Amino acid sequence: MTKPSDGLSTALQQSAAAEALGAAFCQDPFMSYVFPNAAAREENLKKLFEPVIRCTLCYGGVEFSPGGDGVLLWIAGEKLPLTLPMIVRSGLIWTPLKVGMPAFKRLQDHEAFCDREVKKRAPDGFAYLWVVGIHPRSCGKGIGKQLIQAALSAMRRCGHSVCLLRTDNQKNVPLYEHLGFTQVQTGRVPESEIPYWVLSQTLI
Numbered sequence: 471m472t473k474p475s476d477g478l479s480t481a482l483q484q485s486a487a488a489e490a491l492g493a494a495f496c497q498d499p500f501m502s503y504v505f506p507n508a509a510a511r512e513e514n515l516k517k518l519f520e521p522v523i524r525c526t527l528c529y530g531g532v533e534f535s536p537g538g539d540g541v542l543l544w545i546a547g548e549k550l551p552l553t554l555p556m557i558v559r560s561g562l563i564w565t566p567l568k569v570g571m572p573a574f575k576r577l578q579d580h581e582a583f584c585d586r587e588v589k590k591r592a593p594d595g596f597a598y599l600w601v602v603g604i605h606p607r608s609c610g611k612g613i614g615k616q617l618i619q620a621a622l623s624a625m626r627r628c629g630h631s632v633c634l635l636r637t638d639n640q641k642n643v644p645l646y647e648h649l650g651f652t653q654v655q656t657g658r659v660p661e662s663e664i665p666y667w668v669l670s671q672t673l674i
Contacts, residue, residue, distance in 0.1 A: 484523050485516075487534055487541045491523075492516040494541075494603030500638035500664055504577045505569070517568040518577075519601070525552070525560035526600060531628075533620045539605035540613035542621050547596035547634070551585050579661035584636050588668055591654050592634055597625040597673075599635035618649055626673050633671045643667050 492515035495501045496508075505511040522543060526532050530545035549556065557563045566574040588598065599621060604613050625633055635651065637643065643653065651669035658665045 484520060484527075486538050487523055487532070488516045488519040490534075490539050490541050490605045491519040491601065491603045493605045496606075498639060500580065500662070503662055503664060504573050504580075514569045514573065518565060521561035521565060522601065525556060525562060528559060529556065530597070530600070531621065531624050533617045533624070535608070535613045535617065537608065539608035540617050541601070541603055542599070542617040543601040544597055544599045544621050544625065544633075546628070546630070547592055547598050550589060550598060551582075576662065580659050580664065583659050583661060584666055587655060587657065587666070588634055588636055591668060591670070593632050595629065595631040597628070597630035597633050599633055614645070615649060622671070622673060631672070631674050633673055634668065635670075636666055636668050638664055638666050640665065640667070643669070 492512045495515050496512045501511065501515060502508075505514045523532060523541075526543040526545050529549045530543070532544075533542040534540060552562070569577075592598075599618070602614060602617055602621075622633055633651075634654075635646065637646065646669050647653070649671075651671045653667060654670045655668040656665065
């Protein structure tokens with residue numbers, strides 16, 4: 471069972487969710503590329519995810535598990551790519567100062583390429599499953615499946631026709647396929663040389 475987005479209404483709750491995502495992505499191949507310093511990676515990830523959470527609360531939705539160890543962020547497809555007002559409102563504009571310009575440039579170059587690839591394959595009315603992460607201490611309990619199912623239901627209620635997602639971790643692909651997603655694109659990002667997979671699921 472997941473809690474609704476309004477459960478992340480306070481800065482403290484959003485900080486806790488960012489901490490869970492930081493732990494979840496600490497060994498992720500893409501985030502290891504963005505933040506090569508392993509000792510500082512988890513803290514930098516927390517700084518990165520805090521404004522991302524605020525952005526999805528404004529322009530999409532958040533699902534999180536009762537214990538707070540699982541967090542899913544999604545955004546309405548028409549909001550991609552993010553506009554300057556959205557970046558300012560969410561606080562993403564301060565990301566280069568918080569995580570450092572070299573890390574931000576690695577992140578931005580990779581994400582910009584992937585966003586273009588997603589948009590090429592996106593039908594009208596799509597929703598984008600931006601982030602889903604489970605704290606390592608709670609992996610294997612089915613939390614990710616519950617979060618995704620809750621998010622898909624929320625997307626349907628909002629009138630979205632399709633859910634698209636991207637993963638940079640090949641081991642996630644079978645899990646998404648098991649939940650009804652189909653691969654629509656795979657490739658390698660020129661700037662980072664990291665492979666990626668785009669998957670889709672019809673909602674109506």
